[in-house]
Amino acid sequence: MxxxxxxxxxxxxxxxxxxxxxxxxxxxxxxxxxxxxxxxxxxxxxxxxxxxxxxxxxxxxxxxxxxxxxxxxxxxxxxxxxxxxxxxxxxxxxxxxxxxxxxxxxxxxxxxxxxxxxxxxxxxxxxLTGDMHAVTAAHNLLAAMLDNHLHKGNALGIDPHTITWRRVIDSNDRDLRQIVTGLGGKADGTPRQTGFDITAASEVMAILALSTSLADLRQRLGRIVVGYDHDGQPVTAEQLKAAGAMCVILRExxxxxxxxxxxxxxxxxxxxxxxxxxxxxxxxxxxxxxxxxxxxxxxxxxxxxxxxxxxxxxxxxxxxxxxxxxxxxxxxxxxxxxxxxxxxxxxxxxxxxxxxxxxxxxxxxxxxxxxxxxxxxxxxxxxxxxxxxxxxxxxxxxxxxxxxxxxxxxxxxxxxxxxxxxxxxxxxxxxxxxxxxNEPADFRLLYEDDLPLVDKIDRIARDVYGADGVDISPAAQRQLATYERCGYGMLPVCIAKTHLSLSADPALKGAPTGWRLPVREVRASVGAGFIYAICGEMRTMPGLSSAPAAEQIDIDDAGQIVGLS
Incomplete structure (x- = not known):
């Protein structure tokens, strides 16, 4: 049977x-x-x-x-x-x-x-209990308040070209990866190119997972960096006066x-x-x-x-x-x-x-x-x-x-x-x-807080991935220098790479050797409390296949869900 x-x-x-x-x-x-x-x-x-x-x-x-x-x-x-x-x-x-x-x-x-x-x-x-939707709402509230700040005169002097805060939604939708907002008349906002990520990729989700209390959550939300002003200084959710309302949304x-x-x-x-x-x-x-x-x-x-x-x-x-x-x-x-x-x-x-x-x-x-x-x-x-x-x-x-x-x-x-x-x-x-x-415990971290960011990336690449070293692009080098200057050098690092290989190339199987980790971009999740280095193309908004599972999911005559796997 x-x-x-x-x-x-x-x-x-x-x-x-x-x-x-x-x-x-x-x-x-x-x-x-x-x-x-x-x-x-x-x-x-x-x-x-x-x-x-x-x-x-x-x-x-x-x-x-x-x-x-x-x-x-x-x-x-x-x-x-x-x-x-x-x-x-x-x-x-x-x-x-x-x-x-x-x-x-x-x-x-x-x-x-x-x-x-x-x-x-x-x-x-x-x-489940709507936690994903709460993260979505809190994240998008910050995006809305950021765009509203730009529309209302940009008192913080935010450089629109440095804005990293996009919007999120809990679905696979490739058409939202790159969009332009603010189209229409003057009352409809300030046009700029942006996009959507899936909610699981939101820094707010990472913050929620790493918070140790409601008070800690509130502080981390305030530290979110959405972009930089024309002097190169970070602009935060706290400065936009959005963090308090975001925390209220996430209270449950x-x-x-x-x-x-x-x-x-x-x-x-x-x-x-x-x-x-x-x-x-x-x-x-x-x-x-x-x-x-x-x-x-x-x-x-x-x-x-x-x-x-x-x-x-x-x-x-x-x-x-x-x-x-x-x-x-x-x-x-x-x-x-x-x-x-x-x-x-x-x-x-x-x-x-x-x-x-x-x-x-x-x-x-x-x-x-x-x-x-x-x-x-x-x-x-x-x-x-x-x-x-x-x-x-x-x-x-x-x-x-x-x-x-x-x-x-x-x-x-x-x-x-x-x-x-x-x-x-x-x-x-x-x-x-x-x-x-029952064996004696000897847990240890791979690197200390005060190790420079580039050395933290190199340590993970060599000791964990088996790389011969790292190749950091000029743009990534400038970003690392900015983060060190802004006081983020003590943060741990998270390397964004393919999950299908120990290397940054999904085609390399087993335990590849004789390769170097290419770092093309580095971003800061300051609220979550880590710096992440991007190696290769990372999709933060998946697309649907030619036959998505949604096609099989339905309600039967008895009102029961069918087709869920």
């Missing part, structure tokens, strides 16, 4: 009352703000009320460099959290909120899958959302910063709530360990002061075979037949990527565990090849069948993670 699809599994799960889910992890009733039957907001007062109690082990789930199909980090995160319940340990899961752009595009939802998913999946994938959005898996493991869902131009991790406040009065807090970092995990360590943990106890690196047979460079995988298309044929030698060749990601975790003093996310098309010899590579690297590894078996299919993985968490 065929396995039910994700939506059917979710819909047939009998969920616990959300208040009981909160009570299971020691969150008192007065801190729970129900949003319907199966979702609740958690008051930030839960952080203070739970301080000083038992701290959970802190585990980040990352991966090898992914293929266009993704390798199952979220399902592994959920399956691992559920597995600890089978070991009589209490776990809390913390993940990002999905963007509706990919949900209606080609990627689909991000609730996990099979018997390792967050429920109800419709709620999670379809704007800063509260994490509580849900549960289909096995009733508590899940904190909060924020969804882009994994390319931002840090790609869920919120600090969710982690601070989830880490108390439980045994394990399992969180997930976007893309491979060279991206999401590196930023988890050097941006998120630097800000939160929290130190991880272990890291899980998700690997699949098909992805490691793809990293041999002998196959081509395209999103939305069937896997090539030759990829499905037994070939452990290609797994070993592609495992150069796994070896490098293991080294990237160890470079931060964290103990890695390899999770082999099992697929029915795998061959035993291919999985054994991954186990052999892990043994050669001296790290624990476990095969996990959580997609088809839920938590019990990840018990072996949970045991390995528990052992790793």
């Amino acid at each position: 065929a396995m039910p699809n994700d939506l059917e599994i979710s819909r047939h799960t009998v969920l616990k009352p959300i208040g009981r889910v909160a009570a299971d992890i020691g969150i008192a009733e007065h801190l729970v703000e129900p949003y319907g039957r199966n979702v609740a907001k958690i008051s930030l007062d839960a952080i203070g009320e739970r301080d000083g109690t038992r701290r959970a082990r802190y585990v980040v789930v990352t991966a090898i460099t992914p293929t266009p199909l993704g390798e199952g980090k979220t399902t592994t995160t959920v399956g691992l959290g559920q597995a600890f319940d089978h070991l009589d340990q209490r776990a809390v899961i913390a993940i990002r909120q999905p963007s509706m752009g990919p949900t209606f595009g080609i990627k689909g939802g991000a609730a996990g899958g099979g018997y390792a998913q967050v429920a109800p999946m419709e709620a999670l994938n379809l704007h 959005a800063i509260k994490p959302n509580l849900m549960q898996t289909i096995e009733h493991t508590p899940v904190l869902v909060h924020c969804g910063p882009f994994g390319n131009i931002a840090h790609g991790n869920s919120s600090i406040v969710a982690d601070r709530i989830g880490i108390r009065d439980t045994d394990y807090l399992i969180t997930e970092a976007g893309f491979g360990a060279d991206m999401g995990a590196e930023r988890f360590f050097n941006i998120k943990c630097r800000t939160s002061g929290m130190a991880p106890d272990a890291a899980v690196i998700v690997a699949t047979v098909r992805a490691l075979k793809a990293h041999s460079g002998n196959y081509r995988i395209s999103a939305g298309r069937p896997l090539p037949d030759e990829l499905l044929a037994e070939n452990p030698d290609d797994v070993r060749v592609g495992a150069a990527n796994l070896r490098k990601q293991i080294a990237n975790i160890r470079a931060h003093g964290v103990t890695p565990v390899v999770a082999i996310n099992a697929f029915p098309t795998d061959h035993p010899s291919e999985r054994q090849a991954i186990m052999d590579v892990a043994a050669e690297e001296g790290v624990r590894a476990a095969t996990s069948t959580h997609f088809t078996e839920g938590g019990k299919g990840a018990v072996e993985l949970a045991d390995a993670v528990a052992e790793a968490c």
Whole structure:
């Protein structure tokens, strides 16, 4: 009999009352703000009320460099959290909120899958409690006040050619990438070229995820730099008198959302910063709530360990002061075979037949990527565990090849069948993670705050990506000099590059050597608290495919959602 699809599994799960889910992890009733039957907001007062109690082990789930199909980090995160319940340990899961752009595009939802998913999946994938819309509104309010300031005389002397603040919307729409605003008569504004990004790419989203309190959120919003005046001085949201109203819009959005898996493991869902131009991790406040009065807090970092995990360590943990106890690196047979460079995988298309044929030698060749990601975790003093996310098309010899590579690297590894078996299919993985968490902790950042920005970029390029160095364009050099002059040199850096390779070239698989990282532009997310270097073309507004998922999503005669995946 065929396995039910994700939506059917979710819909047939009998969920616990959300208040009981909160009570299971020691969150008192007065801190729970129900949003319907199966979702609740958690008051930030839960952080203070739970301080000083038992701290959970802190585990980040990352991966090898992914293929266009993704390798199952979220399902592994959920399956691992559920597995600890089978070991009589209490776990809390913390993940990002999905963007509706990919949900209606080609990627689909991000609730996990099979018997390792967050429920109800419709709620999670379809704007949940409206946090995405709050970020959109706050971001666009600043854009409107900026344009209004220009229209009303530009008292701050903003140079329109330096404006970096665009608008955002939570959908995939390539036609909005480049637009001209203010067309019409004199009363219709000041014409200028601008554009839209997807909401997940908003600096406001990154700020929300990195804020430690409502007061901290307010201060960070005020530090947003929207452009520069004619003397080269930064112009901020505070100067435009927009930050206060933005914070009011986000007052409820800063509260994490509580849900549960289909096995009733508590899940904190909060924020969804882009994994390319931002840090790609869920919120600090969710982690601070989830880490108390439980045994394990399992969180997930976007893309491979060279991206999401590196930023988890050097941006998120630097800000939160929290130190991880272990890291899980998700690997699949098909992805490691793809990293041999002998196959081509395209999103939305069937896997090539030759990829499905037994070939452990290609797994070993592609495992150069796994070896490098293991080294990237160890470079931060964290103990890695390899999770082999099992697929029915795998061959035993291919999985054994991954186990052999892990043994050669001296790290624990476990095969996990959580997609088809839920938590019990990840018990072996949970045991390995528990052992790793018992090793002495030696967490360390990759670089110090006072290292010059260019040296921070070079450190990541060489030590994490395996580059021979960096090539910084003249424009990027001028931008770095400006940021150092403005006092932003102490900020960490976030390198915006392709997620499909350790390098800046998506065609280079495995662990490429003999290349240099090209930095063409550098931007400042001062409110979020990092500088990001752009390497290659970075799309901050995705487009729809020729057959987007939206074509299949509908309402049936009973009023139920169909076609959501």
